[in-house]
Amino acid sequence: MTTDLNRRAFLGRTGLSLGSVALAALGAGRKTERWPGVVRPLHHAAKVKRVIYLYMSGGPSHLETFDANKPELVKLDGQPMPTSYTQGQSIAQLQNQKLACLRPQFPFKKFGQSGTEMTTLFPHLAKHIDDLAVIRSMHTDAINHDPANTLMNTGTTISGRPSMGSWIQYGLGSEAEDLPGFVVLSSHAGRSPQPISVRMWHAGFLPSQFQGIQLRSTGDPVMYVRRPGGVDATRQRDVVDAVQALNDLQAPLTRDPEIATRIAQYEMAFKMQSSVPDLMDLTNEPVEALDLYGCKSGDGSFASNCLLARRLAERGVRFIQLYHRGWDHHNGLVDYMQNHCGPSVDRAIAGLLTDLKRKGMFEDTLIVWGGEFGRTPMAQRNKGAVGRDHHMKGFNLWLAGGGIKGGVTHGTTDPLGYNAEENRTHVNDLHATLLHLLGIDHEKLTYRFQGRDFRLTDVHGKLITPVLA
Numbered sequence: 001m002t003t004d005l006n007r008r009a010f011l012g013r014t015g016l017s018l019g020s021v022a023l024a025a026l027g028a029g030r031k032t033e034r035w036p037g038v039v040r041p042l043h044h045a046a047k048v049k050r051v052i053y054l055y056m057s058g059g060p061s062h063l064e065t066f067d068a069n070k071p072e073l074v075k076l077d078g079q080p081m082p083t084s085y086t087q088g089q090s091i092a093q094l095q096n097q098k099l100a101c102l103r104p105q106f107p108f109k110k111f112g113q114s115g116t117e118m119t120t121l122f123p124h125l126a127k128h129i130d131d132l133a134v135i136r137s138m139h140t141d142a143i144n145h146d147p148a149n150t151l152m153n154t155g156t157t158i159s160g161r162p163s164m165g166s167w168i169q170y171g172l173g174s175e176a177e178d179l180p181g182f183v184v185l186s187s188h189a190g191r192s193p194q195p196i197s198v199r200m201w202h203a204g205f206l207p208s209q210f211q212g213i214q215l216r217s218t219g220d221p222v223m224y225v226r227r228p229g230g231v232d233a234t235r236q237r238d239v240v241d242a243v244q245a246l247n248d249l250q251a252p253l254t255r256d257p258e259i260a261t262r263i264a265q266y267e268m269a270f271k272m273q274s275s276v277p278d279l280m281d282l283t284n285e286p287v288e289a290l291d292l293y294g295c296k297s298g299d300g301s302f303a304s305n306c307l308l309a310r311r312l313a314e315r316g317v318r319f320i321q322l323y324h325r326g327w328d329h330h331n332g333l334v335d336y337m338q339n340h341c342g343p344s345v346d347r348a349i350a351g352l353l354t355d356l357k358r359k360g361m362f363e364d365t366l367i368v369w370g371g372e373f374g375r376t377p378m379a380q381r382n383k384g385a386v387g388r389d390h391h392m393k394g395f396n397l398w399l400a401g402g403g404i405k406g407g408v409t410h411g412t413t414d415p416l417g418y419n420a421e422e423n424r425t426h427v428n429d430l431h432a433t434l435l436h437l438l439g440i441d442h443e444k445l446t447y448r449f450q451g452r453d454f455r456l457t458d459v460h461g462k463l464i465t466p467v468l469a
Contacts (some may be wrong), residue, residue, distance in 0.1 A: 001099055004144050005151070006092075011170055013286060017399065018076040019113070019116050022027070024276070024301055029216070030125075033171045033173060033210065034173060034177070035169070035174065035181075035210075036173045036364055037169075037172040037173035038170060038445075039172060039439070039444075041172040041295075041444060042439030043439060043440055043441040043444055044369075044436075044439055044441065046437065046438050046439030047364075047366075047402045047403025047437045047438075047439075047441060047469075048321070048365055048366040048402035048403055048437050048438060049175070049226070049318075049333075049364045049365070049402075049438075050313050050317065050319065050364070050365050050366070051168070051318070051319050051320070051365070051366045051367075051368065051434065051438070052309050052313060052320045052321075052322070052365060052366070052367050052368070053165075053320070053321045053322065053353070053367075053368045054306075054322050054324070054345075054349060054367065054368065054370075055152075055318070055321055055322060055323045055324065055367065055370070055371065056196045056321050056327050056345075056370060056371040057145075057149065057193070057194055057196055057325045057326075057327060057328055057339065057371060057372065058145070058178075058191075058325055058326055058327030058328035058329075058371060058372075059145070059148075059328060059371045059372055059373045059375060059390055059395075060327045060370075060371050060374070060375075060377075060414070061085060061329060061337070061373060061374060061375035061388050062374040062375070062395045062396040063104045063105075063123065063331070063374075063375065063377060063388070063417050064104060064105055064119055064337050064375075064376065064396065065118070065119050065121070065122075065396060065412055066109070066118050066119070066134050066136065066267075066396040066398060067104075067396055067413055067417055068111050068117045068134055068136065068396075068412070068431045069104065069108040069117055069380070070103070070104060070377075070415060070416065072415035072416060073101055073102075073103050073104065073377055073415070073416045073417060074104070076101040076103075076380050076416070077101055077102065077103035078100055078101065078102075079101055080098070080099065080101075081099035081101050081377065081378045081416075082416075084126055084158065084164060085414075085416060085418045086099055086378075086418075086469070089253065089393070089436065090143045090392070091143070091364060091376070091389060092143050092144060092230035092389050092390035093330065093380065093390070094376065094378060094389045099378040100378060100379050101258075101377060101378060101379070101388065101416065102378060102379035102388065105333055105334050105337070106119050106121055106334075106337065107119075107121055108120070108318065109126075111126040111127075111129040112127075112129040112130040112407060113195075113407065114128045114129060114130050114406075114407030114408070116130075116132070116134060116407060116409060117406075118134070118157065119283065121337060121341035121346070122337070122341055122342075122345075122346045122349075123341060123342075124346045124347045124350035124351075125344065125346050125349050125350050125351075126352050126354075127350065128350055128405050130407040130408070131353060131362075131400045131401075131406040132398045132399070132406060132407070133397060133398060133399045133400070133404050133405055133406060133408050133409075133410065133467035134396060134397075134398045134408075134409045134410070135395065135397055135398065135399070135409075135410045135411060135425055135430075135467065136394075136396050136409055136410065136411045136413060136420075137389060137410065137412060137420040137421065137424050137466065138370070138374075138395045138397055138411075138413020138420060138424050138425050138426075138427070139159060139393055139395070139419075139420040139424060139425070139426060139428070140372070140373050140392045140395075140426070140427050140469070141392065141393060141427075142157050142372075142392060143373075143392050144390060144392075145194050145328070145372060145391055146197070146225065148373050149196065149197070149200055150199065150200070150374045150434035151372075151427055152314055152371075152372045153201070154199075154204065154456075155185060155202040155427070155431055155455075155456045155457055155458055156458055157293035158225050159199055159304055159305070160199070160204055160205070161205070161213060161454070162202070162203050162204035162205065162206045162210070162447075162456070163186075163200060163201045163202055163203070163204070163206045163214050164180040164319070164431055165197075165201055165318075165319035165321060165458055166182065166201070166202070166203040166204065166206050166210040166212065167210075167212040167435075167445060167455075167456045168207070168208050168318055168319050168435070169181045169182050169209075169212045169318060169343070170207075170437075170439060170441075170445075170447070171435075171440050171445045172318060172438060172439075173318075174316060174317065174318050175316030175317075175318065176315050176316035176317050176318070177316065178315075179276070179279065179312065179315055179316070179317055180212070180213040180317070181315050181316075181317060181318040181319065182201065182210070182211070182212040182213065182318060182319045182321075183212065183213055183214075183215055183312055183319075183320050183321070184201045184212045184213065184214040184321045184322075184323065185214070185215055185308060185309070185320075185321070185322050185323070186214070186305075186322070186323040186324075186325065187300060187302040187304075187322070187324050187325070188324065188325035188326045189301075189302065189324070189326045189339070189340055189343075189344040190326030190327065190329075190336045190339060190340040191326055191327075191329055191330075191331075191332060191336045192326070193325030193326045193328075193329065193330055194326075194327075194328050196323050196326055197314050198214075200323075201214070201304050201321065202223065203365055205447065205449045205450075205454070206447060207423075212321065212350065213469075215276065215280070215308075219330045220343075226274040232298055234362075252395050259353055269458060271329070275347065276386070279308070279311055279312065279315065280298075280342060281287075281297070282295075282298065282304065282307060282308075283297050284298035285297070285307065289307065289355070290307070291350070292351040292354060293306055293307045293347065293348050293351035293355075294343075294347040294348055294351065294354060295307060295348070295349070295407055301344075301348075302322065302344055302345055302348055303344075303347065303348035303351070304323045305322045306322065306349065306351060306352040306354075307351075307352075308350040309322055309352065309353060310355050310356060311417070313356075313447045314359070314361070315362060321441070321452070322346060324344070325369055326340060327340065329375065329387045329388060330380050330382045330387040330388070330389065331380070331381070331383055331384075331385035331386065331387040332385040332387060332389060333385075333386055333387045334386075335385075339394050339449040349369065353367065353400065354366070356401070357372060358464070362400075362402070363401070363402045364401075364402045365401045365402060366399065366400075366401045366402060366403065366404070366434065366435070366437050366438075367399070367400045367401045368393075368397065368398075368399055368430075369396025369397055369400075370396065370398070371395075371396050371397075373392045374387040374391045374392075374394060374395025374396065375387075375388030375389065375390070375391050375395075375396055376388050376390070376391045376418075377416045377417045377418050379390075388389070389419070391418075393418055393419045393420060394413040394417060394418060394419050394421075395420075397430070399433075403437045403468060403469055404435065404437075404467060404468070404469060405467055405469045406465075407466060408466070408467060410423055410425065410441065410464060411423035411424065411464050412466050418446065423466070425437055425462075425464055427463050428457045429460075429461055429464055430464070430465070431456050431457050431461060431469055432457050432461035432464075433463050433468070435456065435457075435459055435466075435467075436463055438466075442455060442456060442457045442461050443457075443461075447461040
């Protein structure tokens with residue numbers, strides 16, 4: 001005979017209210033311990049405490065951002081793309097079409113003491129170029145958005161695997177007392193924003209307590225975060241404690257790990273009712289800070305999210321991911337890049353770097369900028385406006401902050417910007433490096449599932465050592 005009693009049946013048979021169960025079982029309340037992480041001690045000394053990942057969803061063109069100038073591509077502008085590059089290669093929407101070269105649409109200049117070449121579209125960020133390590137030889141395995149986003153976030157194109165933020169939460173835990181350790185914010189501008197999916201920040205087969213929590217940039221940041229009318233904190237505390245007590249009774253009977261997750265998440269949700277509204281309220285930020293980022297309180301912009309990222313980092317959040325959608329430039333490349341880079345992201349990112357420095361947080365924060373792939377050196381014409389197609393063979397991203405050697409470039413693409421050529425760098429190499437900076441050996445952070453030990457980098461990944469300080 002089973003002793004597993006349905007909780008509703010239990011309450012119905014005993015006639016006890018939730019409040020009386022809580023008072024009887026718990027007295028004045030309970031304290032739930034923070035998850036400490038499984039990597040104890042760290043595999044090696046950490047360079048950073050946290051990550052702010054500026055995810056440019058849609059695939060920003062490397063040929064208009066951080067790749068070196070391409071005089072050969074300029075020379076071939078408008079001419080057929082050499083078949084030696086494209087024959088037998090996967091191409092997204094340009095498959096079986098005539099392929100013509102398209103030169104970079106904006107000037108490149110050398111900036112900073114390092115003389116690093118980059119686009120003129122980021123005048124504010126250019127002032128920080130000596131803090132950046134630009135990786136020009138990235139490549140990925142997926143030609144379309146959804147699998148490429150899945151790979152960039154989880155280390156594989158197979159859906160259902162844990163996201164990098166979830167792996168980090170599982171490995172290290174969080175320093176935040178009243179906020180999740182993994183927070184996601186989103187914004188969009190420019191061309192039609194590609195959809196993003198919860199599985200990009202999902203916990204996969206890890207316990208669900210490690211899933212990222214998305215905070216909405218406008219309106220209530222979390223659904224139902226505010227208490228209903230007539231319910232005060234004391235009354236809600238009674239209800240939460242009662243549910244927790246029932247979960248405690250259920251846990252040893254079923255041995256379901258999700259019950260422990262439920263206990264922790266109920267407690268976190270209760271704490272977030274106070275912490276989240278205060279976090280999202282930027283009215284107490286000085287005008288100078290808002291001007292630095294170029295945002296207004298509650299405007300839901302990428303700039304506002306960058307300021308929120310700094311506030312989250314101050315409060316101990318371990319992994320902060322900002323999705324900025326609208327980089328899918330199949331047409332209108334010139335107009336969209338001008339509108340997207342300058343007003344939308346340039347000032348905000350420069351403001352974030354400046355703010356982290358003046359708060360003394362730059363040296364223990366890793367900042368990552370990049371998308372799921374790049375764009376083709378070949379032109380795509382859509383409704384009469386020129387753009388670029390998806391491209392997985394070569395693209396750029398950059399790193400900055402603790403443990404990063406600023407003012408350097410790593411790797412190259414070929415003269416036309418088609419293939420990553422020198423020091424080819426895969427997405428799994430990025431993940432290995434990210435974990436390394438947090439004090440984790442990527443080969444040792446594993447989780448047993450369905451008979452094998454999984455890890456974020458699967459069976460791949462090597463450190464990008466030339467960019468490490």
